[in-house]
Amino acid sequence: MHLNTFQAAESDSPLDPVASARDIDSAHETSAREIVDSAVREFGDSLAILTSFQREGLVVLDLVLGVAPRTPVLTIDTGRLPASTYDVISEVEKRYDTRVELIVPDAAEVDSMLSLYGRDLFVESVANRMLCCQVRKVRPLERYMTRNPGISGLFLGLRRGQSDTRANVDFIDRTTEPTRINAIADWSADDVLRYTLDNSLPEHPLYAAGYTSIGCDPCTRAVSSGEGERAGRWWWESEADKECGIHFTPDGRAEREVDVLLRDLLAHTKR
Numbered sequence: 001m002h003l004n005t006f007q008a009a010e011s012d013s014p015l016d017p018v019a020s021a022r023d024i025d026s027a028h029e030t031s032a033r034e035i036v037d038s039a040v041r042e043f044g045d046s047l048a049i050l051t052s053f054q055r056e057g058l059v060v061l062d063l064v065l066g067v068a069p070r071t072p073v074l075t076i077d078t079g080r081l082p083a084s085t086y087d088v089i090s091e092v093e094k095r096y097d098t099r100v101e102l103i104v105p106d107a108a109e110v111d112s113m114l115s116l117y118g119r120d121l122f123v124e125s126v127a128n129r130m131l132c133c134q135v136r137k138v139r140p141l142e143r144y145m146t147r148n149p150g151i152s153g154l155f156l157g158l159r160r161g162q163s164d165t166r167a168n169v170d171f172i173d174r175t176t177e178p179t180r181i182n183a184i185a186d187w188s189a190d191d192v193l194r195y196t197l198d199n200s201l202p203e204h205p206l207y208a209a210g211y212t213s214i215g216c217d218p219c220t221r222a223v224s225s226g227e228g229e230r231a232g233r234w235w236w237e238s239e240a241d242k243e244c245g246i247h248f249t250p251d252g253r254a255e256r257e258v259d260v261l262l263r264d265l266l267a268h269t270k271r
């Protein structure tokens, strides 16, 4: 049985628990557990989990904290998150007896961006959207990692099936610092949903409203049946790549435009 994630989110009774247990791809789950175990053995106390509290991130969090409960949990608080994301954070902190560390943008950079381009600059152009993601996501994460060189392995929740640009995501990506670990890279959306239900994981409330991908509030919407999983991200960009800066390989033109915008912004930033 293959259940479309959107259909499941819309359904009053998305999965029969018995069928769920029977249908879950146990090979994928076993493989993910092995990758997590191996990472814990290799990186020990220098691991962290980075999540935006989508289903994938919560599956990874559950797998990792199940064997290494003190692993730090990080999230990027862009300042534009849906209010309900903070409810999920509170639920996670309670359930796993952990504290989620919020990585926040530099206030002076945000002030410059707003005064130069306005609060909703991202709708104006791809370059503006990338600039906003640079200021609110990419640069804060880079700064955090620079300040915390002890983190050498970072668990993420990327899946190959989420979009074409993620089709070649590695389980372990050692080309970056820190090493990125995608233990559920080969899972389907069905695998993620079944693990979520089988383990009664916390669930972001926006899934019930038809979202299949959850990020910043103004840049994410619910999708219709038949649309891609990430179709609700930056939906007004018909031709542009749907990835944001953290996992994004930009085309040359957009990269140059955003670099120019970023240079201008930093020149205007008062310290």
Ligand code: SF4
Pocket (backbone or CB within 6 Å): 078, 080, 122, 129, 130, 132, 133, 134, 136, 137, 215, 216, 218, 219, 244
């Ligand atoms: S997703 Fe939207 S609001 Fe969030 S950082 Fe990117 S452009 Fe800005």
